[in-house]
Amino acid sequence: MAYIVGIPLLAFLSILQSVIISDIAFIDGRPDLVLLAVISWAIIGRHKESMVLGFFGGMFLDLLSGLPLGVSAANLILITYLVSFSEGRFWESHFLMPLGVGLISSLLFYVLQMTTVFIIGPSFDPGLMFIRIVLPGTFLNLLMILPTIQLANALDRWMRPPAVRI
């Protein structure tokens, strides 16, 4: 069920990222809907699903990007794996802890993308990229992570209603 809903949803989020999200830029950074969706799914505990969804989400992102196909998919799988690595150990202890997960995931996502662009493209100033794209993008992702987790929780409850003893 998660894949039936999740894969088309990620395709839709990739399209929104391409068409609408470019208008919500802060300096040169933009929120990353696919990243937010995938890590939110991992944070609520659906680790295996989030890895598979990360694979598909990354593929959709790469299809609508100049990045080689598979780069964002590998990035998102790695990030969701890292999120799942410390399952239930510290971020469930405080409601603000997902912000820390969002911060690290977002930074890692951008750094991996930046490394790819550095390998395939012309030389650039990583410091400048960090200030103009990575930090503003991470800031926007942090603003959106808590509501996204709430949405992911709601979606999870809708797909898997808790068993009720009658």
Add this chain to the structure above:
Amino acid sequence: MNRSSTLLLLAITLILIASGILVLSLGGMLDSAQDLILRPISAIQSWISVRYTALSDLLSSPGDLQSLQARNTELEVEVAQLQQEIIGLREEIAETEILAALLNYARSKPENRYMAADVIGVDTSPFIRSVWIGRGSDDGILAGMPAITERGLAGRIVEVNATSARIQLISDPAIAVNVLLQNSRADGVLAPQRTGELWIDLINQDAQISPGEIVITSGLGGRFPPDIPVGEVISVRKRDFELFQQAVIQPTVDITNLDIILIITNFRPFLLDGSE
């Protein structure tokens, strides 16, 4: 097998699959599969883009009738002025044609053919400056074709699918455009910066450049047709100890706000392997 081992195995398997796809894609072996997947995605992208543009135009348009009427009057005046200019320019063209005929000037440049395309999205990676258009190989679009607007050069086609294509914008640092500064006749190369600034680099130190000078494509290298406006010089950076001087330009095209793009379809870029 415990849970963490299962997760690790799944992560490794998926990363290996993604790496395999990456290798196949770099080898160009997934082009037809990409076409197949991008067909419905491009259709949805176009559908959303048209509605989003209409909605955003509606929200940003003047709110009341009075301001619309005032704007209409302004535009009518502007149209009248432009019509006068067109008449004057037509006269000049006629004169030029007579002079060219008198000088037996060989006209080798063919008439450009254009195809209009809607911009349906931007690159999902913030590190790459490119846009997607809703036309592809089904419409005869080929990689390398220049993309312009009525104001000047916007970029070039770098990726073509059946129903969509990706345009590398002139603000992308990976693009290289040979340009000519119109008054000083100095050659240079467009060098976009990651900050969004457009520089012209490799300008001879002896060239006398001044702000306001128009920059056009030179046609050198055969990747872009000549004489397409690129921008206007706003400042010059000249240091005696450097081999070349640079100029910062303001692009003639508003590359942050592209709705419709014209593709020059009869231009075939010259590629390094000698093919066209």
